[in-house]
Amino acid sequence: xxxxxxxxxxxxxxxxxxxxxxxxxxxxxxxxxxxxxxxxxxxxxxxxxxxxxxxxxxxxxxxxxxxxxxxxxxxxxxxxxxxxxxxxxxxxxxxxxxxxxxxxxxxxxxxxxxxxxxxxxxxxxxxxxxxxxxxxxxxxxxxxxxxxxxxxxxxxxxxxxxxxxxxxxxxxxxxxxxxxxxxxxxxxxxxxxxxxxxxxxxxxxxxxxx
Amino acid sequence: xxxxxxxxxxxxxxxxxxxxxxxxxxxxxxxxxxxxxxxxxxxxxxxxxxxxxxxxxxxxxxxxxxxxxxxxxxxxxxxxxxxxxxxxxxxxxxxxxxxxxxxxxxxxxxxxxxxxxxxxxxxxxxxxxxxxxxxxxxxxxxxxxxxxxxxxxxxxxxxxxxxxxxxxxxxxxxxxxxxxxxxxxxxxxxxxxxxxxxxxxxxxxxxxxx
Numbered sequence: 487x488x489x490x491x492x493x494x495x496x497x498x499x500x501x502x503x504x505x506x507x508x509x510x511x512x513x514x515x516x517x518x519x520x521x522x523x524x525x526x527x528x529x530x531x532x533x534x535x536x537x538x539x540x541x542x543x544x545x546x547x548x549x550x551x552x553x554x555x556x557x558x559x560x561x562x563x564x565x566x567x568x569x570x571x572x573x574x575x576x577x578x579x580x581x582x583x584x585x586x587x588x589x590x591x592x593x594x595x596x597x598x599x600x601x602x603x604x605x606x607x608x609x610x611x612x613x614x615x616x617x618x619x620x621x622x623x624x625x626x627x628x629x630x631x632x633x634x635x636x637x638x639x640x641x642x643x644x645x646x647x648x649x650x651x652x653x654x655x656x657x658x659x660x661x662x663x664x665x666x667x668x669x670x671x672x673x674x675x676x677x678x679x680x681x682x683x684x685x686x687x688x689x690x691x692x693x694x695x696x
Numbered sequence: 697x698x699x700x701x702x703x704x705x706x707x708x709x710x711x712x713x714x715x716x717x718x719x720x721x722x723x724x725x726x727x728x729x730x731x732x733x734x735x736x737x738x739x740x741x742x743x744x745x746x747x748x749x750x751x752x753x754x755x756x757x758x759x760x761x762x763x764x765x766x767x768x769x770x771x772x773x774x775x776x777x778x779x780x781x782x783x784x785x786x787x788x789x790x791x792x793x794x795x796x797x798x799x800x801x802x803x804x805x806x807x808x809x810x811x812x813x814x815x816x817x818x819x820x821x822x823x824x825x826x827x828x829x830x831x832x833x834x835x836x837x838x839x840x841x842x843x844x845x846x847x848x849x850x851x852x853x854x855x856x857x858x859x860x861x862x863x864x865x866x867x868x869x870x871x872x873x874x875x876x877x878x879x880x881x882x883x884x885x886x887x888x889x890x891x892x893x894x895x896x897x898x899x900x901x902x903x904x905x906x
Contacts, residue, residue, distance in 0.1 A: 606883075609891065613898025635902055642896045650883040651892060663883060670877040673816075673860040681819065682861060686852045688823025692845055 490581035491517075492671055493574065493600045496664075497590050498608030499638040501620040503654050507608060508585055511661040519582040521574050524550065527565035540570070557599055558592035569596075583668050590644040597647075604671065606664060607648040611655045700791035701727075702881055703784065703810045705858075706874075707800050708818030709848040711830040713864050717818060718795055721871040729792040731784050734760065737775035750780070767809055768802035779806075793878050800854035807857075814881065816874060817858040821865045 498504040512518045524540040526547050535541045542550075547566045550556050559568030569586060577584045586596065586603075596603050610616040616638060620631045645651060650667060654660040675682070708714040722728045734750040736757050745751050752760075757776045760766050769778030779796060787794045796806065806813050820826040826848060830841045855861060860877060864870040885892070 607885070609895055613895055613902055616895075616899070617902060632903075635899060639896070639899045639903060642892070642899060645892050646885060648885050651885050651888045652883055653891065663880070666876050667880040667883060670873070670880045673862055673873060673877060675817070675856060675858050675861050678861045681863065682852070682855050685819055685823055685826075686849070689826070689845060689849045689852060692823055692827060693842075693849060 490677065491519075491578040492583045492668055493578060493586060493596070493603040494583055494664075494668055495586045495588060495593055495596050495603050495605045496608060497588060497593060497606070497641070497644075497648070498654070499610065499616055499641055500634045501616055501623070501638075502608050502610050503619065503657065504587060504608045506657050507652075507654055507660050507664065508587060510657050511665050512585065514661065515665050517581070517583055519577040519580075519584050521569055521577075521584050521586040523567050523588075524556070524570055525565060525567045527563075527567075539567075558588065558595040560589050560591045562589060590641045590647070593644070593647055604650065604668065605648040606650045606652060606667075607645050608652050608654050608660065609645075611653055700887065701729075701788040702793045702878055703788060703796060703806070703813040704793055704874075704878055705796045705798060705803055705806050705813050705815045706818060707798060707803060707816070707851070707854075707858070708864070709820065709826055709851055710844045711826055711833070711848075712818050712820050713829065713867065714797060714818045716867050717862075717864055717870050717874065718797060720867050721875050722795065724871065725875050727791070727793055729787040729790075729794050731779055731787075731794050731796040733777050733798075734766070734780055735775060735777045737773075737777075749777075768798065768805040770799050770801045772799060800851045800857070803854070803857055814860065814878065815858040816860045816862060816877075817855050818862050818864050818870065819855075821863055 496504055496508060508520070512520060522536065522540055524542050524547060526542060526544045529535065529541050533539065544566065547568065550568065550570070551559060555571055556568040557571045557574060559566060567589070569588065569592070574584050574586070593605050597605065610619065617631070617635065620626060620634055626634070652660050652663055706714055706718060718730070722730060732746065732750055734752050734757060736752060736754045739745065739751050743749065754776065757778065760778065760780070761769060765781055766778040767781050767784060769776060777799070779798065779802070784794050784796070803815050807815065820829065827841070827845065830836060830844055836844070862870050862873055
């Protein structure tokens, strides 16, 4: 039987604002759980262990890989990032819609393990707007921005692996569109088995009773 | 390339109120077209040719079958009902979401010809409520009601062929849920090919220009 909650995979170019969209969606609606990734990268200012990431050592990360405790993992800029399996399963079983913000390489791996996962890609309105947003951060050098645009070009080739694309023009609108889609999936036939069985039973009871 | 409009197949037990739900949805939202069926049955009071059905002769219906002008057809209570192909195709090409209200037998045939069709089944909150609604019509004899409940029991076996189920408890809510699902499907990746290509092109132009 299908799980009550959806596993929602969200990817998008660096700088597209996917973090902001996800935060807005989770703040304005109930029923979501954010899948916290494990990472071996250094904690940045303002980040919290167990909230932004589980910050772990490379040794511990390697152990989790070996013990199949990660749904997917990837190496990005010499750091490991991975999705702990246990947390995701527990949330889905509780009926939560679990948001998984990951790199494009991980998406297909998730699909193989969770065939019903909703794979979403967040796009900028245009290439120029993506560049503006990367520049707007102020903290990145020209070289880093070029690297991010090169990475975006590679990631853009993976969009076809996703089920849905959303354009992040206005954060609120993009978040609402994603939320609507997630809600609409609760009407899937395989998630409404109990209601269907109930009505079938009631109709057949009437026919017997006549 | 995927069509801009969705083909939306809506089925449901006789008496569940699917006609009312569809009417409400089409009256409160734009962008829909209702697929008018062809039928050989007698016109009832208040019905209009070309609006409720295309009322045609059995000879003409047989010719349309022979010339493959129907997407699906069925025989119900000694009358033929079918979906003219031309109208549906034209509306989908114009970007309309086409609503097709059909019997359960037709749903699988549609799926084979339109793999992206959204198959929806409208259910009553309970078997008892279905009976109430059938009795509420006032025009049906006890025998006819029993026949409809028997038919509902058979149709209930087909629900698994549908993608989504909706419970028609309150017409407005049911219509809104269906509408939300149809709108959310516009975010499908294969329907946003142009936007994806545009952003890919813009990113690669930036990288060349640097």
